[in-house]
Amino acid sequence: MIVKKFLLLLFLLFFLSACDKQQSAKELDGKALLEQKCASCHDLNMPPLLDEKEVAPPMMAVAFHVYDFIQVNDESQKNSKAIDFVVDYVKEPSIEKAFCDKESLKKYGLMPSLKTSVNDDESRAIANYIFSHFTPKKLSEIMELKIKYDALPDGEKISLKYNCMVCHNKEKDLVGPSFKKIQEKFATNKKAMKQSIQDGSRGKWGGKATMPSFNQIEAKELETLVKWIITLP
Ligand code: HEC
Numbered sequence: 001m002i003v004k005k006f007l008l009l010l011f012l013l014f015f016l017s018a019c020d021k022q023q024s025a026k027e028l029d030g031k032a033l034l035e036q037k038c039a040s041c042h043d044l045n046m047p048p049l050l051d052e053k054e055v056a057p058p059m060m061a062v063a064f065h066v067y068d069f070i071q072v073n074d075e076s077q078k079n080s081k082a083i084d085f086v087v088d089y090v091k092e093p094s095i096e097k098a099f100c101d102k103e104s105l106k107k108y109g110l111m112p113s114l115k116t117s118v119n120d121d122e123s124r125a126i127a128n129y130i131f132s133h134f135t136p137k138k139l140s141e142i143m144e145l146k147i148k149y150d151a152l153p154d155g156e157k158i159s160l161k162y163n164c165m166v167c168h169n170k171e172k173d174l175v176g177p178s179f180k181k182i183q184e185k186f187a188t189n190k191k192a193m194k195q196s197i198q199d200g201s202r203g204k205w206g207g208k209a210t211m212p213s214f215n216q217i218e219a220k221e222l223e224t225l226v227k228w229i230i231t232l233p
């Protein structure tokens, strides 16, 4: 179950990180810095993986929390005020400044100052990234993707896990033949199809492209995958 969840998150984050890269072509890479400087304590997943042994609030919670609690007269200043808060907090955390409730502060203890390992420009790049990445809008997009993903048949999930769909499509020929054609060829021979997937394939469909071997797929997964392809409507 946990492995499944982890893979799902990887799959989702892959999509989202691909989008993020295009947006922030700033000098300092806030995402990379966040991973380097903050991930040892803060969980960076969205939604966070629930971990009883966590030593700090998940970064999504920090971002939502700071954004909700920051006081501004003019809404348009909210983002820059929130960024200023983070830059200052990374340098000099204190109980007075923390938006964190007393219970949580007790549970986690105060964050240590990172002023010797993170400079202001780096914090600013990190904070910039945090407030553009951890947003309620993105969270709901991820949850929508997750709901869609959860609703897929198990065989299709396995096909995504092993990247079959990079080269195959259900209806159309891509790099490899469509699953529809493959279904026709192996309709009465599941065993041969399993063998082909495990061994890989070349030269059987008249193209030049090769399918690599997939001999690492567990027997149970392979059974589910092949059954899914054979019973596709
Ligand atoms: C050594 C562990 C550790 C590291 C590394 C760390 N933090 Fe924290 N952080 C904490 C803990 C614990 C808390 C909760 C207690 C608190 O608010 O001080 C916290 C809280 C925060 C808060 C305050 C949230 C609030 O609601 O008041 C911010 C902002 C924050 N961290 C940002 C960062 C950023 C940005 C980085 C990376 C540059 C980072 N942290 C790295 C442990 C860490």
Ligand code: HEC
Pocket (backbone or CB within 6 Å): 159, 162, 163, 164, 165, 166, 167, 168, 175, 176, 177, 182, 185, 193, 196, 197, 201, 202, 203, 204, 205, 206, 207, 209, 210, 211, 212, 214, 225
């Ligand atoms: C890198 C691209 C690529 C990936 C990834 C890939 N395939 Fe293929 N697949 C092909 C190509 C190309 C062919 C046709 C090869 C040939 O002509 O023999 C093919 C053929 C097949 C065949 C027919 C083999 C035969 O003996 O006729 C099956 C079944 C198949 N793929 C299933 C899968 C499954 C299931 C996955 C994921 C586990 C997968 N493929 C991943 C490219 C790929």
